[in-house]
Amino acid sequence: xxxxxxxxxxxxxxxxxxxxxxxxxxxxxxxxxxxxxxxxxxxxxxxxxxxxxxxxxxxxxxxxxxxxxxxxxxxxxxxxxxxxxxxxxxxxxxxxxxxxxxxxxxxxxxxxxxxxxxxxxxxxxxxxxxxxxxxxxxxxxxxxxxxxxxxxxxxxxxxxxxxxxxxxxxxxxxxxxxxxxxxxxxxxxxxxxxxxxxxxxxxxxxxxxxxxxxxxxxxxxxxxxxxxxxxxxxxxxxxxxxxxxxxxxxxxxxxxxxxxxxxxxxxxxxxxxxxxxxxxxxxxxxxxxxxxxxxxxxxxxxxxxxxxxxxxxxxxxxxxxxxxxxxxxxxxxxxxxxxxxxxxxxxxxxxxxxxxxxxxxxxxxxxxxxxxxxxxxxxxx
Amino acid sequence: xxxxxxxxxxxxxxxxxxxxxxxxxxxxxxxxxxxxxxxxxxxxxxxxxxxxxxxxxxxxxxxxxxxxxxxxxxxxxxxxxxxxxxxxxxxxxxxxxxxxxxxxxxxxxxxxxxxxxxxxxxxxxxxxxxxxxxxxxxxxxxxxxxxxxxxxxxxxxxxxxxxxxxxxxxxxxxxxxxxxxxxxxxxxxxxxxxxxxxxxxxxxxxxxxxxxxxxxxxxxxxxxxxxxxxxxxxxxxxxxxxxxxxxxxxxxxxxxxxxx
Numbered sequence: 001x002x003x004x005x006x007x008x009x010x011x012x013x014x015x016x017x018x019x020x021x022x023x024x025x026x027x028x029x030x031x032x033x034x035x036x037x038x039x040x041x042x043x044x045x046x047x048x049x050x051x052x053x054x055x056x057x058x059x060x061x062x063x064x065x066x067x068x069x070x071x072x073x074x075x076x077x078x079x080x081x082x083x084x085x086x087x088x089x090x091x092x093x094x095x096x097x098x099x100x101x102x103x104x105x106x107x108x109x110x111x112x113x114x115x116x117x118x119x120x121x122x123x124x125x126x127x128x129x130x131x132x133x134x135x136x137x138x139x140x141x142x143x144x145x146x147x148x149x150x151x152x153x154x155x156x157x158x159x160x161x162x163x164x165x166x167x168x169x170x171x172x173x174x175x176x177x178x179x180x181x182x183x184x185x186x187x188x189x190x191x192x193x194x195x196x197x198x199x200x201x202x203x204x205x206x207x208x209x210x211x212x213x214x215x216x217x218x219x220x221x222x223x224x225x226x227x228x229x230x231x232x233x234x235x236x237x238x239x240x241x242x243x244x245x246x247x248x249x250x251x252x253x254x255x256x257x258x259x260x261x262x263x264x265x266x267x268x269x270x271x272x273x274x275x276x277x278x279x280x281x282x283x284x285x286x287x288x289x290x291x292x293x294x295x296x297x298x299x300x301x302x303x304x305x306x307x308x309x310x311x312x313x314x315x316x317x318x319x320x321x322x323x324x325x326x327x328x329x330x331x332x333x334x335x336x337x338x339x340x341x342x343x344x345x346x347x348x349x350x351x352x353x354x355x356x357x358x359x360x361x362x363x364x365x366x367x368x369x370x371x372x373x374x375x376x377x378x379x380x381x
Numbered sequence: 382x383x384x385x386x387x388x389x390x391x392x393x394x395x396x397x398x399x400x401x402x403x404x405x406x407x408x409x410x411x412x413x414x415x416x417x418x419x420x421x422x423x424x425x426x427x428x429x430x431x432x433x434x435x436x437x438x439x440x441x442x443x444x445x446x447x448x449x450x451x452x453x454x455x456x457x458x459x460x461x462x463x464x465x466x467x468x469x470x471x472x473x474x475x476x477x478x479x480x481x482x483x484x485x486x487x488x489x490x491x492x493x494x495x496x497x498x499x500x501x502x503x504x505x506x507x508x509x510x511x512x513x514x515x516x517x518x519x520x521x522x523x524x525x526x527x528x529x530x531x532x533x534x535x536x537x538x539x540x541x542x543x544x545x546x547x548x549x550x551x552x553x554x555x556x557x558x559x560x561x562x563x564x565x566x567x568x569x570x571x572x573x574x575x576x577x578x579x580x581x582x583x584x585x586x587x588x589x590x591x592x593x594x595x596x597x598x599x600x601x602x603x604x605x606x607x608x609x610x611x612x613x614x615x616x617x618x619x620x621x622x623x624x625x626x627x628x629x630x631x632x633x634x635x636x637x638x639x640x641x
Contacts, residue, residue, distance in 0.1 A: 063563070270570070271550050291411065292414065
């Protein structure tokens with residue numbers, strides 16, 4: 001028996017769905033309020049979700065505010081991305097111990113726990129697809145990412161609220177989910193608080209099949225309401241990347257643009273943008289030994305193209321200036337990523353704008369870089 | 382494998398509060414391992430028994446503030462194979478570098494009953510201003526894990542890895558929510574050298590800059606952001622004038638906001 005493709009789940013039955021997910025052997029990570037933000041952490045009950053909270057975002061600014069309703073997913077995206085779970089910030093690659101006649105290496109990858117991501121946004125599905133391409137395609141797939149990715153169940157939620165720094169609509173990555181999730185929820189707040197559930201995979205169907213009282217099919221008005229939620233969100237994006245089809249090639253003509261000097265005046269080279277970016281994947285590798293010299297470990301950790309060490313070669317670092325580092329990051333994200341991986345490296349989630357301490361806005365920088373040339377000196381203005 | 386001679390470790394104190402040396406004694410779990418791996422030949426904070434140099438590794442705490450110490454650091458350098466400065470005093474002159482550029486004679490008259498007994502330099506300067514330094518560990522105090530990491534690296538004959546990136550990278554790796562963006566709390570993390578593990582933001586406090594300037598600190602943009610977060614110019618000047626007041630990027634930014 002196959003589950004009907006689109007179902008209706010009452011708000012009161014969400015705990016039953018979470019129970020079914022757990023009963024299928026998944027630990028659930030999802031949105032929860034911590035440290036004045038909506039972060040991804042362990043979620044056991046619907047009561048752990050950020051009911052009635054939303055996030056108000058602007059360049060360099062994020063604030064939680066109460067909503068007038070009890071929406072569970074009535075926010076955009078927070079400081080965390082699923083990258084934390086799939087491509088961890090710190091991971092041991094191997095360890096070795098001295099033995100009587102040499103040394104023994106333990107490089108068994110740690111077992112990946114079966115983990116369900118609850119509340120995955122369309123932009124985040126796009127980001128996971130990009131990381132899949134970077135870290136799994138090609139001759140050397142990353143075993144750590146692969147193990148975690150294969151042990152992941154994706155429960156998406158279509159966005160009912162666009163953030164002030166969101167621009168997924170112009171990147172064509174959201175706010176509607178077009179595939180890639182095991183289950184996709186759309187939250188309806190009226191006439192009754194409920195979810196429209198689309199089953200996207202056999203694993204998703206297995207979860208639904210575990211529900212003691214099977215949810216009824218969604219009615220046509222409910223399905224229309226879910227579509228309207230997405231359309232309304234798409235129409236209220238806080239930001240836009242202008243003319244995205246033109247951006248990759250056009251940026252190639254900007255390498256000497258004075259705007260890079262302008263942004264370098266503001267850029268802190270602190271690397272926050274790369275840390276919060278759901279597609280940035282760069283890592284560094286370092287070795288440690290203990291005091292006895294009998295044990296050694298090799299660790300991999302998130303790195304950033306904003307550090308000097310990142311381009312350190314014999315003789316020094318290649319990208320000495322903030323100008324060259326910001327330019328590298330932006331042009332890689334929006335232009336050369338296409339050459340390297342066949343897609344944009346940006347999904348329009350807006351995290352780099354919100355979590356930049358000085359509020360540098362990638363959409364604004366692109367607008368300035370690609371604007372028609374300023375009037376010649378002596379002209380009006 | 383034949384038993385090699387244990388490397389000889391010395392710990393030296395100049396103008397400082399002893400807090401960084403205490404970080405070594407604070408390595409309770411690892412202290413026996415340290416004692417097993419090296420011969421602690423000179424460490425007055427731990428033992429009054431001392432052994433003559435030369436020393437394989439010298440850890441130097443404190444800044445140079447007297448003519449006597451300016452001579453003594455030359456002697457320490459001469460008997461040390463590898464010299465590692467530990468803490469904000471040794472690496473940037475410490476909080477006592479606040480006197481740099483001020484009237485030190487007036488301070489002496491105000492503070493001491495017999496200022497003529499005091500023989501102090503007009504400045505507090507980092508060790509690297511006097512002798513060649515092989516490795517620097519920042520912080521007020523230093524981070525004990527970094528300290529053990531440097532000792533372990535030196536014992537293994539490899540170069541210690543001490544990242545010069547921002548505190549923000551440590552914050553983000555540990556998953557801490559940015560206190561500046563999410564709460565509007567002024568924070569020096571973006572211009573501050575990593576190494577503490579983002580200790581203060583982890584307790585929802587802004588970074589105080591104990592580890593001094595990161596590799597490429599854009600302090601003027603940072604100051605503008607602090608302004609936007611409601612900090613008055615004198616507060617911005619004070620923020621840059623703490624444990625690392627003598628570090629050039631912080632000193633220059635502080636001066637730019639000093640109304641006096």
